[in-house]
Amino acid sequence: MEIIICPDGDEVARVAAETVAQVCWRVGPDVVLGVATGSSPLALYRDLAALVSAGKVDLSGASAFALDEYVGLPEGHPESYAEVIRRTVTEPLGLDPARVRVPDGRADDIEEACERYELAIRDAGGVDIQILGIGANGHIGFNEPSSSLSSRTRIKTLTPKTRADNARFFDSLDQVPVHCLTQGLGTILDADEVVLVAQGASKADAVAAMVEGPVSASCPGSILQTHQYATIVVDEAAASKLA
Ligand code: F6R
Numbered sequence: 001m002e003i004i005i006c007p008d009g010d011e012v013a014r015v016a017a018e019t020v021a022q023v024c025w026r027v028g029p030d031v032v033l034g035v036a037t038g039s040s041p042l043a044l045y046r047d048l049a050a051l052v053s054a055g056k057v058d059l060s061g062a063s064a065f066a067l068d069e070y071v072g073l074p075e076g077h078p079e080s081y082a083e084v085i086r087r088t089v090t091e092p093l094g095l096d097p098a099r100v101r102v103p104d105g106r107a108d109d110i111e112e113a114c115e116r117y118e119l120a121i122r123d124a125g126g127v128d129i130q131i132l133g134i135g136a137n138g139h140i141g142f143n144e145p146s147s148s149l150s151s152r153t154r155i156k157t158l159t160p161k162t163r164a165d166n167a168r169f170f171d172s173l174d175q176v177p178v179h180c181l182t183q184g185l186g187t188i189l190d191a192d193e194v195v196l197v198a199q200g201a202s203k204a205d206a207v208a209a210m211v212e213g214p215v216s217a218s219c220p221g222s223i224l225q226t227h228q229y230a231t232i233v234v235d236e237a238a239a240s241k242l243a
Helices: 009-027 042-053 081-093 110-123 160-169 185-189 201-212 220-226
Strands: 002-006 032-035 063-066 068-070 129-132 154-157 179-182 193-198 230-235
Touching: 002 009, 009 042, 009 129, 009 193, 009 230, 042 081, 063 081, 063 110, 068 081, 110 154, 110 179, 185 220, 193 201, 193 220, 201 220, 201 230, 220 230
Parallel strands: 002 230, 032 063, 032 129, 129 193, 193 230
Antiparallel strands: 068 179, 154 179
8 A cells, every 4th residue: 555645635636647647558548447426536537637638648448437326316316426427527538428337326126236337347357447535434435334345336325424424415414315336345456456535634534544554344445455556645634643
């Protein structure tokens, strides 16, 4: 695990976008990206989009797989991750929408939809670089504390803390779905490379547990300690509880 502490969020984004760009250069235009939603990677996507616009990164054949999706939101709901990924990733990066996948949170057969998602990742040749944020409780994807360290894509129940954290995107807490589909920790670990970004003091405890705590289901992010190529890019506030 490599830890990079940056003076501010802009530098976090610049360094993380550069990390993604290096993988794109190495793999080529048909790179497979793993993409997270949430606030943390937005500036990274902005900086990566600038590299694409400047002709420095070619994503013309790229595919992308989202980490997770809410269960039960209607098609086109602005806070469904399918829509969030379209707005923040697919369009700014100029990806072909046909090659951008999000778990199907509206499927009648959820179990089959999860299996299909795992197969689609495998058929694409696996994720070359997975972009992650981390929840204040240590979750990655929607793998909440106590998630199995070898889990695959499946349905999960969001904790009250995560629903409260995400209520800012909805009109009220009641509207935040209770269930989600998420890539498992085992799925995330299969990516060739991982870059996790975290900014702000609200992430300091989670970052300390992820980097310096035991590898434990009580902090799902700590599983990244076992990944050979995991880069953690944080600002000083998020790094403030590291020893
Ligand atoms: C998003 C995801 C979550 C977020 C985490 C942090 O697809 O899987 O793990 O990365 O909840 O969210 P933000 O970045 O909004 O603080």
